[in-house]
Amino acid sequence: MLKKMMNTLMLTCSKATQLISVKAYRKLSVSEKVRLRLHLLTCSACKAFNLQSTFIDKALEKLGAHAAHHHHLPEERKASIQNHITKNL
Amino acid sequence: MITINRRIFNMAENTQPAKHPCNPESWVENYGDSLYRYTLVRVNKPEEAEDLVQETFFAALKNKNSFRGDSSEKTWLFNILKNKIIDHYRKNKNKPLTASELSASETEEGDGFMERLFKNQGFMEGHWNADNRPGKWGQNLNDALENNEFLTILKACIKHLPQMASAVFRMKYFMEEDSRFICKELDITPSNLWVLAHRSKLQIRECLEKNWMDK
Ligand SMILES: [Zn+2]
Numbered sequence: 465m466l467k468k469m470m471n472t473l474m475l476t477c478s479k480a481t482q483l484i485s486v487k488a489y490r491k492l493s494v495s496e497k498v499r500l501r502l503h504l505l506t507c508s509a510c511k512a513f514n515l516q517s518t519f520i521d522k523a524l525e526k527l528g529a530h531a532a533h534h535h536h537l538p539e540e541r542k543a544s545i546q547n548h549i550t551k552n553l
Numbered sequence: 554m555i556t557i558n559r560r561i562f563n564m565a566e567n568t569q570p571a572k573h574p575c576n577p578e579s580w581v582e583n584y585g586d587s588l589y590r591y592t593l594v595r596v597n598k599p600e601e602a603e604d605l606v607q608e609t610f611f612a613a614l615k616n617k618n619s620f621r622g623d624s625s626e627k628t629w630l631f632n633i634l635k636n637k638i639i640d641h642y643r644k645n646k647n648k649p650l651t652a653s654e655l656s657a658s659e660t661e662e663g664d665g666f667m668e669r670l671f672k673n674q675g676f677m678e679g680h681w682n683a684d685n686r687p688g689k690w691g692q693n694l695n696d697a698l699e700n701n702e703f704l705t706i707l708k709a710c711i712k713h714l715p716q717m718a719s720a721v722f723r724m725k726y727f728m729e730e731d732s733r734f735i736c737k738e739l740d741i742t743p744s745n746l747w748v749l750a751h752r753s754k755l756q757i758r759e760c761l762e763k764n765w766m767d768k
Contacts, residue, residue, distance in 0.1 A: 476679025478671040485751040489725065489732045490743075509686040516687060516758050519694050523707055524726040526698050528594060537581075537589035541603050545610050546581045552614055553577055 475503040480510045484517050572622030577614055584627055588634055595638050595727050597712055597719070605641060609634040635728065639738050642720035646739060670755060688762060703765055710760035718753040721746060 475483070480503040483496055492500065504511050588609060592602035613620075613633055620629055670685045672678055681687075697703040714722060720739060724730045730738075736746055 476671070477681045478667065478679040481755065482747065482751045485754040486747045489746065489750055509681045512687040512689060513758065516690055516761075517754055519690070520707075520754065520757055520761070521726070523698055523704070524722075527704055527707060528727040535586075535590055535593055537585040537603065537606060541607065542581050542585050545585070545607050549577050549580065549610065549614055 473499070473502070475499050477503075477507060477510050480504070480507065481513050484510070484514050488521055573625045575617060575620045575622065575626055577617060580610055580613070580626075580630070584630055587627075588630060591631070592634065592638060594708070595723050596641060601641070605634065605637050609637050612637070638728070639724070642724065643738060643740075645716050646720065666752065666755075670759075685759070687758065688766065690762070690766060697765075706761065706765045707757075710757050710764070713760065714753055714756060717741075718749045718756070721749045722753045722757075725750070 480500055483492060483500045486492075504514060585606065588606045589602055592605050593599065596602050596605065609630060613630055620626070667673075670682060672680055672682055711719060711722060717739070721735060724735045724738070732743065732746060735741075736743055741749070
């Protein structure tokens, strides 16, 4: 009985982290939000996961935006593509 | 009636902005590097990026008559490239898995990945295993974003994701596609997507903690 009540109210860490990962992809429902917030109040590991997840999102955004600034398409490849274009124009 | 329509049509055409030019001879020089850089972070290997850029230029050349000049040449080329990259993800999805990918396999349950992180029995079922719970990462996380070593480690961590998880991750974060599009292109259900998204995040987090925080 107690366990059943706990289960409807309290998320496991596995469920809580799932919601944290998924919230970048879809809006959480109100009940999901409430239960997640409640879990984060009492669980320091998931709180850390939440912070780290947000940080990883930010880092990925940065990686995507500033990707490989100093990289160049190798000259050989450029020459062979250029050659093909000139020939087939 | 017909003449009026034609007049309206002509007016509309006259007021359109100037068409963008199309100069295939200077494509490689003008856009080769930027297309390549865009691709590099979205695929695993430099050779794959080179091939995709080459395919993009060749496809564009073949279809240069369909370029109508409404958008710039650059935008047009990038659109072709994006489609090529998504095709590339889709093709990879159907390739047989390598041994290392099998060991860290995909959407299937019961491969031990979640069981390693979370207790799978007892009153605390579903809670973190003590050995694998997230540690503290300290206060200066934002400094890491400016740190090349950190970004290199992050890239390596993404490279180690299983193919499908990696495709989902890259489409989401590097191509900014929405969930419905990702599901459609990779032919997976939303619940597959949530599982993959979650596992990618857990795996990247753990990889960063092991390889970057422990330094
Ligand atoms: Zn927790």
